[in-house]
Amino acid sequence: MRIEELLIPNSVKEVIIKSGITQLYPPQEEAVKAGALEGKNLILASPTASGKTLIAELCALRHVLEEDGKVLYLTPLRALASEKYREFRKYARIKKKSGRRLRIGISTGDYDRSDPWLERYDIIITTNEKGDSLLRHRARWIDEISLVVADEVHLLNDADRGPTLEVVLARLMQVNPDVQLLALSATVRNAEEAAEWLKASSITTDWRPVVLREGVLLHDEAQFRDGDTFKIEKSTKNSVTNLAMHMIRSGGQALIFAGTRRNSVSLAKKAASSVGSILSKPLKRSLMRVAEGILTSGERTRVSESLAELVKHGTAFHHAGLGGAHRRIIEDAFRDGKIKVLTATPTLAFGVNLPARMVVIHDYRRYEPGYGYYPITVLEYKQMAGRAGRPRYDKIGEALLVAKTEDERDYLMDSYVLAKPERIWSKLAVERILRGHVLATVAADFAHTEQGIYDFFNKTFYAYQYDPDAIKGVIAKILKFLYKEEMIEFSGDDVYATKFGRRISELYIDPVSGVIMRDALLNRAPLLTDLSFLHMITRMPDMYPKLRPYSREIDELASLVEEHRDEFMMEIPDEWTDRIAYEEFLGEAKLALVLDSWIKEVKEDGIIEKFRVQPGDLYRLVATGRWLLHASHEIAALFKHKDLLSNLAELMEQIEKGVKIELLPLVRLNGIGRVRARILYDAGLKTIRGLKTAPLEKINGLPLIGPKLAKKIKEQVGGFVKQKEWKKLKSKKSSEQQALTKY
Numbered sequence: 001m002r003i004e005e006l007l008i009p010n011s012v013k014e015v016i017i018k019s020g021i022t023q024l025y026p027p028q029e030e031a032v033k034a035g036a037l038e039g040k041n042l043i044l045a046s047p048t049a050s051g052k053t054l055i056a057e058l059c060a061l062r063h064v065l066e067e068d069g070k071v072l073y074l075t076p077l078r079a080l081a082s083e084k085y086r087e088f089r090k091y092a093r094i095k096k097k098s099g100r101r102l103r104i105g106i107s108t109g110d111y112d113r114s115d116p117w118l119e120r121y122d123i124i125i126t127t128n129e130k131g132d133s134l135l136r137h138r139a140r141w142i143d144e145i146s147l148v149v150a151d152e153v154h155l156l157n158d159a160d161r162g163p164t165l166e167v168v169l170a171r172l173m174q175v176n177p178d179v180q181l182l183a184l185s186a187t188v189r190n191a192e193e194a195a196e197w198l199k200a201s202s203i204t205t206d207w208r209p210v211v212l213r214e215g216v217l218l219h220d221e222a223q224f225r226d227g228d229t230f231k232i233e234k235s236t237k238n239s240v241t242n243l244a245m246h247m248i249r250s251g252g253q254a255l256i257f258a259g260t261r262r263n264s265v266s267l268a269k270k271a272a273s274s275v276g277s278i279l280s281k282p283l284k285r286s287l288m289r290v291a292e293g294i295l296t297s298g299e300r301t302r303v304s305e306s307l308a309e310l311v312k313h314g315t316a317f318h319h320a321g322l323g324g325a326h327r328r329i330i331e332d333a334f335r336d337g338k339i340k341v342l343t344a345t346p347t348l349a350f351g352v353n354l355p356a357r358m359v360v361i362h363d364y365r366r367y368e369p370g371y372g373y374y375p376i377t378v379l380e381y382k383q384m385a386g387r388a389g390r391p392r393y394d395k396i397g398e399a400l401l402v403a404k405t406e407d408e409r410d411y412l413m414d415s416y417v418l419a420k421p422e423r424i425w426s427k428l429a430v431e432r433i434l435r436g437h438v439l440a441t442v443a444a445d446f447a448h449t450e451q452g453i454y455d456f457f458n459k460t461f462y463a464y465q466y467d468p469d470a471i472k473g474v475i476a477k478i479l480k481f482l483y484k485e486e487m488i489e490f491s492g493d494d495v496y497a498t499k500f501g502r503r504i505s506e507l508y509i510d511p512v513s514g515v516i517m518r519d520a521l522l523n524r525a526p527l528l529t530d531l532s533f534l535h536m537i538t539r540m541p542d543m544y545p546k547l548r549p550y551s552r553e554i555d556e557l558a559s560l561v562e563e564h565r566d567e568f569m570m571e572i573p574d575e576w577t578d579r580i581a582y583e584e585f586l587g588e589a590k591l592a593l594v595l596d597s598w599i600k601e602v603k604e605d606g607i608i609e610k611f612r613v614q615p616g617d618l619y620r621l622v623a624t625g626r627w628l629l630h631a632s633h634e635i636a637a638l639f640k641h642k643d644l645l646s647n648l649a650e651l652m653e654q655i656e657k658g659v660k661i662e663l664l665p666l667v668r669l670n671g672i673g674r675v676r677a678r679i680l681y682d683a684g685l686k687t688i689r690g691l692k693t694a695p696l697e698k699i700n701g702l703p704l705i706g707p708k709l710a711k712k713i714k715e716q717v718g719g720f721v722k723q724k725e726w727k728k729l730k731s732k733k734s735s736e737q738q739a740l741t742k743y
């Protein structure tokens, strides 16, 4: 079917055709025939890169342009939300019937808001979690939504992220039974079951834009499912490197999936020198610039240094331990074909559009702390393998699992290459996960009787798949807990949320975290310090990632805890009678110390080395820490702990910026982060007043501060920049540039 023939506005056709798409792919055609453009509910389950997004785009534009509707696009990750946002932006010039341009919005931030400004947008892209929090705030515009797109809906199967998606979909169906649902999924065994739950029809296909050859590599021989084999040249001892070299020599790139971050780094290092040795000079020059880009964005750390070094050799790693800026640089350089070998953890496998001619799955087993090694699912394998083959560039994509023995080769062939993806199962009925959703059901008035709560959860995928009574027991237990902790109240048949309960639900935190903050703020500690509050938040179940103390750290942590005994707002478990609780406490104390070092302005590298955290983890800790301090501030306000409010507000800002309290006024300026603020402060420019009266030349003369930034600072503090002074500075060679290469 040609785009021309579709019953959609011409303005939309033009944009699509201009982007290079003239024909629908077969699964897309099926979706159209199944009524996707006539308001029918639909699950489209098809392989990676089979073009599911385009169907969502067509549906969305039809709703907005022809029905004056509103669209909510749900994705599981922030990175995916921004990718979808960029893709939708190409329609932003189209005008609606009213004559006004289409408005496309993205909202993934702060969970404590209803974002009323989103009301003005036609297409709103968000994460499942943000969608959930918007529902908890009962954002008014939610009632106007006429189409919900749920991307990567097979994640219903994911223990961490599945339940939220499930609850969000159930709530949206409850709020607006007429809404059109379009669910996009990888191929799974039981798409029909999910479809029945959503009152949708399902389309399942195996069609792919590029033919995929799947197989297993053993030593120097690759064997494919059709029985075909080929030998690779044994130029190094490492068969994965040899395979990658084979790919590069024939003009392709390789994407290698490793089981752990550490493996992803070591595989990249192993490949680097061989890969580097066959790159052309112009490519190497261009890679040098990419490497420089890595070193100059964000604080320089060992991780960014080793990444930059690898990039010079056309190799890189990609995992959740990298900061966002670095990840984007790597993704772009890979897409541009500059990086030839990219090693990654499986987080890269879904959604982000980053194909390569060859995919290598190095580890089919994954390590989970506390569980040990377990084999990945076929669904996960398919997601990774599916990244092979770049549409428009490659005729064939190849995906190979790596075996060490012949037995293993047979096992991998049977269990993955020839196997069908599993069924997906709801993971909702877990108390830890369900607590917040039960509270929110009451607090946001999705139900106001106990029966109403059960009725709501009867409409979830869980209840559809299992016996609804199975979840009843867990809910009853949770209701008891919420009542005991005074988050809900009963009156006859009715159940209400207390102010405390409602606030906890809106703040989007686990009710158990709410109890921890309420009690800690009430009981306090003999000596209240930053550490007291930091430990309070690291104790909360919402704090993530949790760090376990390494055995060699235990003694040191134990004496630190002893030293600061008076500062903790809760009792320290007894080392001898409850060892497990005690070590958990040490872990919390360790996290608190990480955050404490961060606000004492210890260099990122120092923190990474001392506590063995990775930059990406540090950013996540900081983001979660900021959020939990905000929540603590709100709960302190609710319980009228006026004496703590400014303390908590300042600490939250310190965490956000990574500075001592004295730098707060300076980091509030645009363009000034923790490093530059410290430079200004140490040069005697300690206050806004000081900056206002300081000569431009003095500010500009400091390391890392060039004329442009100096002027920007002056303008922000209300200082006056003389034309003559500015001209003089501008003509000088930018010290900003010099400084960047120096630091």
Ligand SMILES: Nc1ncnc2c1ncn2[C@@H]1O[C@H](COP(=O)(O)OP(=O)(O)OP(=O)(O)O)[C@@H](O)[C@H]1O
Pocket (backbone or CB within 6 Å): 020, 021, 022, 023, 024, 025, 028, 046, 047, 048, 049, 050, 051, 052, 053, 054, 185, 186, 350, 351, 352, 353, 391
């Ligand atoms: N009909 C078409 N003709 C040519 N290219 C297309 C067509 N439809 C989609 N594409 C392109 O295919 C690529 C992959 O599409 P998309 O991201 O929608 O895949 P997907 O099915 O969502 O896969 P994933 O499971 O990885 O999310 C995009 O670059 C898109 O522009």
Ligand SMILES: [Mg+2]
Pocket (backbone or CB within 6 Å): 052, 053, 151, 184, 351
């Ligand atoms: Mg997709």
